[in-house]
Structure formats: C-alpha cells, structure tokens
Amino acid sequence: MTLKFQRTTLTCSLVAISFANASAVDPDLARFATAKQTQVREYAQALTNKVPSIVWSLFDAVRVDDWQTATNLAARIDQASGRFPDSGTNEAFSPALRTLIWPPISEMIGSHEQFHNWDNTLLRRFANEIIDSIPRGSIYFGGTDPGRFVISVLSESHRDGKPFFTLTQNQLADQTYLAYLRKMYGGRIYIPTDDDSQTAFQDYLADAQARLKNGKLKPGEDVRIVDNRVQVSGQVAVMAINGLLVKIILNKNPSREFYIEESFPLEWMYPQLSIHGLIFQLHAKPIVGLNMEMVRTDQAYWKKLTGELVGDWITDSTSAKGVCDFVDKIFLRKDYEGFKGDLRFAKNEEAQKTFSKLRSSIAGLYIWRAEHARDAGEKSEAQRAADLALRQAYALCPYSPEALFRYTKLLTDLNRPDDAFLAAKTSLRLDPNNASVQELVRSLKHAQ
Numbered sequence: 277m278t279l280k281f282q283r284t285t286l287t288c289s290l291v292a293i294s295f296a297n298a299s300a301v302d303p304d305l306a307r308f309a310t311a312k313q314t315q316v317r318e319y320a321q322a323l324t325n326k327v328p329s330i331v332w333s334l335f336d337a338v339r340v341d342d343w344q345t346a347t348n349l350a351a352r353i354d355q356a357s358g359r360f361p362d363s364g365t366n367e368a369f370s371p372a373l374r375t376l377i378w379p380p381i382s383e384m385i386g387s388h389e390q391f392h393n394w395d396n397t398l399l400r401r402f403a404n405e406i407i408d409s410i411p412r413g414s415i416y417f418g419g420t421d422p423g424r425f426v427i428s429v430l431s432e433s434h435r436d437g438k439p440f441f442t443l444t445q446n447q448l449a450d451q452t453y454l455a456y457l458r459k460m461y462g463g464r465i466y467i468p469t470d471d472d473s474q475t476a477f478q479d480y481l482a483d484a485q486a487r488l489k490n491g492k493l494k495p496g497e498d499v500r501i502v503d504n505r506v507q508v509s510g511q512v513a514v515m516a517i518n519g520l521l522v523k524i525i526l527n528k529n530p531s532r533e534f535y536i537e538e539s540f541p542l543e544w545m546y547p548q549l550s551i552h553g554l555i556f557q558l559h560a561k562p563i564v565g566l567n568m569e570m571v572r573t574d575q576a577y578w579k580k581l582t583g584e585l586v587g588d589w590i591t592d593s594t595s596a597k598g599v600c601d602f603v604d605k606i607f608l609r610k611d612y613e614g615f616k617g618d619l620r621f622a623k624n625e626e627a628q629k630t631f632s633k634l635r636s637s638i639a640g641l642y643i644w645r646a647e648h649a650r651d652a653g654e655k656s657e658a659q660r661a662a663d664l665a666l667r668q669a670y671a672l673c674p675y676s677p678e679a680l681f682r683y684t685k686l687l688t689d690l691n692r693p694d695d696a697f698l699a700a701k702t703s704l705r706l707d708p709n710n711a712s713v714q715e716l717v718r719s720l721k722h723a724q
Contacts, residue, residue, distance in 0.1 A: 301341035305391050308429040309338045312380040315435065319380075319459070325372040328356055331381060338388045350385045379447075379456040383434075386425040394422070395620045398627040402554070403430040405581075406537070407439070409553045414440040415465060415532045417522065419539025422630050423555075435460055441532075446539050448521035449473065449514055466528035468521050476520035480513065481506050515540040526560060534558040538637040546644040553577055554634045556641070566645045566654050571661050578635060582668045585631065587616035590668055592660070596687065596695035599667050600702040603674040608705055632673030636682055639665035643686065662686055670699065675706045677713075684716065693724050 301309075313335045320327045330349050337346040354360055355367035357378065373381070391399065403426050410416055418424030424444045432438040441461055447453040448468070457467045468476070484499045485506045493499055498510040519542040526534055536545070537555045547562035551574045582590060586606075590599070605611045606622055621627050642662035649655035666686055669679040680703045687696035697720040704713045 301339055302391050302396065304429055305387060306339055308387060308434070309335055309384060311433070311435060312384045315380040316377045319376040320372070323372050323375060323377070325370070325375075327372050327377060328353070328370045330356070331377075334381070335384065338384060341392075343388075343392055346385075346388055350388075353381065353385070374452065376452065376456055376459060379453055383425060383428060386421055387429050390422050390425050390626070391429070393626045394426075395624045395627060398618070398620055398624060399426060400430070402627070402630060403427055405554050407431060409555075410440050410535050411533055412439040413437075413532065415525065415529060415534050416440050416442050417445040417534075417536040417558075418442060419445060419537040420630060420633055422626070423537035423539075437461055437464060440535075441465055443525075444539075445518050445522050445536065446515070447518070449477070449517040454521075465532065466525065468524045468528075472524050473521065476517050476524070479520060480517050481508065484508055484513070484516075511540070515542065519544060522558075526558065530560065537634065538640070541637075541640055546641060547648075549641055551638055551641065554631075556637075565650055566658050568657065571657070574638065575661070575664065578638075578665070578668055581631070582635075582672065583617075585617050585621045585627075586671055589616075590664070590671060592664060594667060596667070596692070596698055599671050600698050602671055603702050604705070607674055628673040629676055632669045632676045632679050635665055635669035635672060636676065636679045639669060639682060639686075643682070659686070659690065663690070674699075674703050680713070681716065684720065688720070688723065693720065696720050697724055 313332075316327070316331065316335075330352050334346060334349040334353060337349060352367045353373065356370040357373035358369050359373070359378070394402075399422070402422060406416075406423070406427055407430060416427070418427055424442070424446075428434040428442050431440070431442060434442055437460070441464075443457060444453075451470055451473055454468055454470070454473060458469075461467055484493070484497070485501075487493055488499045488501070488506075494512055496510060497512040497516075498508060499513070500507045522536075522542075523544065534557065535552060535555055536549075536558045545556075545558060548559045549556040550559065550563060550567070551557075551570055579588070579590075582588075586602075589602070606615060612619060612622060615622065621631075639662045642658045642665060646655045646658035646662060649658055663686060666679065666683040669676070670683050673679055680699065684696040684700055687693070687699065697717070700713065700717045700720050704710070704717050707713060
C-alpha cells in the first residue's frame with residue numbers, strides 16, 4: 277500500500293488572500309519559524325543529500341511575511357518532495373525532502389497559511405481555549421489544520437512538549453512523521469516504532485479483508501483482492517491505520533492524560549470520549565452512558581461561545597427555520613444590521629469553518645450516544661443535545677459539508693424531512709454549484 281498524505285484536513289489550498297493588517301509577521305510565528313529552521317538545520321547535518329535552497333528561502337519569506345513569495349516557494353517544495361498526488365514535474369525531485377526535515381518544513385508552511393487566513397484575534401481565541409484547558413504534560417492530537425499548526429505555534433515550545441506534547445493523528449501512518457516524533461519526544465513519551473506501524477497496517481488489512489468477505493466495509497473504504505492480495509487505499513483506510521497507532525500511544529503512555537481535536541470520526545474512540553470545551557478528552561477506558569453533567573457543562577460553554585460569535589439567540593426552542601433565516605440574512609445577503617455577534621467572525625471563513633467543525637464533531641459524539649443509549653430517555657436526551665449542537669454548528673458555518681450533512685441526517689432520523697429540506701436548500705443558495713448539495717436537495721425532496 278502506497279500512502280500519500282495531504283498536509284491538511286480542513287483546508288489545503290494555498291490561495292493568496294490579502295488582509296489589510298498582514299503587513300508584519302506575527303512575533304509568535306517568527307519565533308516558531310526560527311525554531312523549525314533550527315530543527316531542519318540540525319537534522320540536515322546527518323543527510324547525504326543537500327537540502328534545496330528554496331527551503332531556506334521559504335523561512336526567509338515567512339519571517340518578513342512575504343505571502344506571495346512564501347506561497348510560490350511552498351508550491352515548489354511540494355513538487356520537489358513528490359509527496360502529493362498533484363505534485364508536478366517542474367521542480368527537480370529532492371531526496372532530502374523525503375527525510376526527517378520534511379515534517380518541520382510542512383509545519384512551517386501550514387502555520388504560515390493559518391496565520392495569514394485567520395483574523396488574528398479569533399486565531400488566538402481559538403488557540404487559548406485549547407491550550408489553557410489542557411494540563412501540562414498531557415498528549416494532544418490535533419486534527420484540523422489550525423488544531424495542529426496554530427496550537428504548535430502558540431504553545432510554549434512545540435519541540436520540547438511544553439506545555440504538552442502536540443501530535444497529529446492524521447500522519448501517524450507516515451513512517452517519516454513517526455521518526456520525527458521519536459526524534460523530538462522519544463524518551464519522554466512512547467512513540468510507535470516501525471514495527472508497531474507495520475503491525476497496525478497488517479491488523480487493518482486482516483480486519484478489512486474479513487469485513488470485505490462479510491459485506492461490512494465502511495462507506496468510502498476501498499478494499500480489493502488483486503492477485504490473491506489485499507489492496508486498500510483512500511482516506512478511510514489511512515485514518516483507520518492512524519487510529520490503531522493512536523491506540524498504541526494511548527496504551528503505552530498510561531500516566532499521561534490525552535486530548536484530541538477530531539479530524540475524522542473513528543468508531544473505537546467514541547465510547548472513550550468526553551467533551552472538553554472545543555475538543556475531547558480521550559480516556560483509557562469506556563465511559564458508560566450519557567453523562568448529563570457533561571451535557572450541561574458543554575451546553576453552557578457553547579452558549580457563551582456562540583453568543584459571542586454569532587449572537588446569543590440559539591436556544592432549545594429555536595426552530596430550523598429561525599436558523600435558516602439567520603443564515604440567509606448574514607451569510608447570503610451580508611446584512612449585518614442588528615447582528616449581535618462578532619463582525620470579525622462573520623467575515624472570516626477560517627474561523628467559521630473551524631468552530632463549526634469542532635461543534636459538529638461534538639454533535640457526532642451525541643449522535644453515537646443516542647444510537648447506543650441504554651433506554652429511551654437517554655436516547656432522547658442525546659438526540660436533543662445533538663440537535664442543539666448541530667443548529668449551532670450550522671449557524672456558525674452553513675456552507676460546511678460536515679455540519680450540513682450531519683444536521684440533515686439527524687433531522688431526517690427525527691422524522692423532520694421538511695426541516696432537513698429547508699436547511700439543504702438554504703446551503704444550496706450559498707453554494708449553488710455544489711454538486712453534493714444539489715444531490716442532497718434532490719434526495720430530500722424525493723423523501724418528502
């Protein structure tokens with residue numbers, strides 16, 4: 277199986293977007309650039325292949341916040357690495373970029389993109405909500421681009437694991453990334469070895485083959501038998517292997533607390549997750565039942581946060597139509613009269629996508645709890661919590677596929693097809709050429 281990795285999960289474009297206040301590099305980003313360049317220089321000393329000069333030029337461009345130059349250099353570095361499916365042939369392949377120097381370079385590119393695309397105040401609000409909530413010495417898995425890169429930049433020291441160790445679950449199946457983690461964190465926390473990685477891969481292959489025979493493959497899981505050998509590909513397979521490696525890290529570091537910002541839903545994690553502000557705490561043992569105190573704490577937290585971002589108007593009694601009317605006014609017509617949220621948020625897509633993604637992920641846990649409830653009362657409470665969370669996620673970013681599809685699926689399951697159809701039509705007005713949303717509208721109309 278050949279694994280190719282996208283750098284990002286939430287957004288991977290390097291589109292040049294100019295902000296009026298982006299005239300000087302953020303001091304924390306400059307500090308991070310110095311730290312990552314130092315790592316690259318140290319790791320390069322053991323290489324026989326020369327590091328391309330464009331790598332050093334990239335760090336220089338970041339330090340002066342030359343976005344256009346940095347973007348062009350990042351594209352050239354991607355091409356030279358040969359790591360991505362869309363890598364071109366204009367740049368000479370560099371073997372050095374397939375070694376330990378790649379992760380810190382990738383982190384630099386991803387971090388600069390995040391600091392460029394976010395409103396700085398909202399970026400720091402997002403980071404502080406996570407960083408301040410995690411106990412020192414914990415292990416944290418970032419999932420989205422900001423959840424990985426922004427937290428790495430604004431931590432005391434990413435390399436030293438201060439105040440906590442920051443990893444991404446998205447690249448654990450990449451042996452170069454695992455080697456990078458062992459280089460940074462080995463001796464302080466257990467990081468899977470190459471043997472662990474191979475075992476995880478073989479375990480997934482065996483499980484996938486068995487499920488293929490029984491017709492129980494997951495949606496999007498590409499598993500085939502070719503010449504009597506199992507072949508797997510695609511995001512679902514890669515994330516399943518990543519998940520097995522997360523489990524190894526969890527089991528091998530029993531004295532640490534674990535926190536995770538969900539990238540991709542992994543079934544085995546749900547019984548062991550509790551809600552922790554924007555993110556989750558991952559526990560060593562399953563949690564029995566829906567904890568209503570956790571639900572109340574979660575709802576109070578997000579009531580305050582969404583109130584600050586889009587206005588304090590979403591309650592248990594807010595209808596789907598009320599949410600869609602808000603979306604039409606703020607996101608479609610750009611009519612901010614009477615808007616009681618944060619105008620910076622209303623005009624910043626990165627913040628919208630990120631906060632919505634995290635709220636939608638929490639709704640996913642509630643939905644899982646509803647599906648595995650011990651009785652009708654617990655199921656009803658979990659569904660009610662999921663409904664509120666998804667209304668909030670949808671209001672935060674109605675063009676988010678994750679928020680839209682989860683919300684309409686829940687509404688359909690709750691026998692509210694008219695509400696589901698209304699939400700889908702509202703999103704289609706925002707993105708009329710989106711084929712997936714067009715198909716969703718058609719299917720929901722047919723269901724009506």
